[in-house]
Amino acid sequence: MKSCEYQQIDPRALAAAAAPGFAPPRAGKSAPRARRKWEVFPGKNRFYCGGRVILARQSGVLPMTLGLIVVTCGLFFAFDCPFLVEHLTVFIPVIGGVLFVFVVVSLLQTSLTDPGILPRATPDEAADVERQIDTSGSSSYRPPPRTREILINQQVVKLKYCFTCKMFRPPRTSHCSLCDNCVERFDHHCPWVGNCVGRRNYRFFYSFIISLSFLTSFIFGCHGKYMADSSRKLNELCGCRALTVLCTVVELVICFFSIWSVLGLSGFHTYLVASNLTTNEDIKGSWSSKRGGEDTGNPYSHNSIFTNCCVTLCGPMPPRQVDTALVLTVLIDRRGLIPADDVAASTAAAAAAASSEQELPPFMAKSDTHMCAQSPKDLLERVVRSSDRYLLCPPGTPKTTPQGQGASAATDPSSSSSSEPSAPDFTERRSSCPSAATPCPPYGRGTKRASLHSINPAFRLASPSPTLSRAPLVRGDAPVLGFVPPP
């Protein structure tokens, strides 16, 4: 009798979640429970608001950036504006306010947006890649860096193998050691913003530095005007204006130094946008004509400034690869979880097409073995066909499924050779179905069985499904099919 083999639970996924530096999950939930993808995320990022908001491990200087902007604008509104509204125009604080809001929003979006993190390769993928790489005769622990050469627009580009993420990095992807992730179109890790700047948040970063340069220039100009016009009055007043003078000077100093750095950075990034380069590539000189001799231009450039700008800044916003919730939980609620007992109950219901399987691996729940007896083709057909039925109609009793299977197996010409051995399975299933259906009513009895499912619900729920495209309750910002990669 063929024994069913099941993949062992790999505790690595859980161990990664227990690594320090992770945002703790909501308190009060008792383990075991369904884990979120971001909770077992192996990088060094921190997730807040149920995984919607992402920050690097060291958010470092971001509070200081925010503080500087807020303090400078505060001083501007407190001191310069009353004077300038009188003497110039009322639009001064309006413009200042709009710029300030723009800067803060762009900054927060740059900091809190996923820059384009690539999830690590699943073990199957990693094994497949290993098989393709020639690793003959390497005795060292770490073989020499593996590269793969590809042609992009008739130019040879080397793809490097990332040992941490266990995959060949796509072009323009780089591994950030601070965040411990591979990031698509990696530009740089900005400590001021507290996040990597990559494909998904480069436009926010660019709008942040452009608007910040406008803001600092505006404040610097207004402040200069204020100081020039009000210096006469300062002489007339008594020493209680010392605080005002101090604030004025502080504002001037901050603006002065900011202008040089921010304007310079804006100019540099404008050049990068116009030539479709990243900071990483520019610093390394990947496409510099000095290296490599003949014809090593930038293969990604469209050779037109306007097209390059449009491609970089106006391209579509790619979806997040690191999803915020498991597939099943996305259906329920944006942040809802499936308790382990619910999963167990649904297991029983699903396995109602039961055969009398005898051999059980000791750690397996009885219901799981039922699937082994079925022909995989029928299983596949049932599964993909049931997607329509289950999602559009009330969940039928388990009794109906074997009949559907029997019909499908009988009419499927390609499995005619296998219909004979699987026919006894059907009769077994039909006969045992009523008995299976009664003791295991589907859903909602809340039995707290310690089945395999409750041991590692993340593992059990890790199933990418092409069939849930019709899930109605899907939040927009993440693809539906998020999951924890099975170990």
Add this chain to the structure above:
Amino acid sequence: MEPRRRRHIAMQRRAAKLLFHNLQELRHSASLVNKVFVQRDYSEGTTCKFQTKFPSELESRVERTLFEDTVKTLNNFYAEAEKIGAHSYLEACVACATAYLIFLCMETRYEKASVRRPFLHFKRPVLKKIAKYIQEQNEKVYAPRGLLITDPIDRGMRVIEISIYEDRGSSGSSSASSSTSGSTAR
């Protein structure tokens, strides 16, 4: 929310749970033989495109033309999503003018629609179309042949993973268990 709608949603949730469990059982049953990975094709840059080279492991399972059609259609979907034209400029200008806050309410071309949030569509959500197409292909073409295609979005858009399931009626059951144990011994 009215009770009927609540019941309907609860029903769909249960159905989806059941469905997922079915798929999970399928994937982790002993009949999973092998997984084939169709890699990305970077010949045109970083746009999302998959190689149409026919993997040798699928030779006995599915016709070459069917496989190539599937991959080419997927490539077309992704090209449509990443296409830059007047629509994307309009989207970008509006987004910039609103300090990108519009992304909170708006579905971009890539993303799926959410029924719970008000959204402004500039383009149809392509990921949803892709998922639906993959489901159709699995139903019509691949499941009858003992194969299952995984949506690339679940693999970080790196690969199209095709799971090969061994037919239990064939003589390959012993090789199935050995290759499964080989894949689990990691």
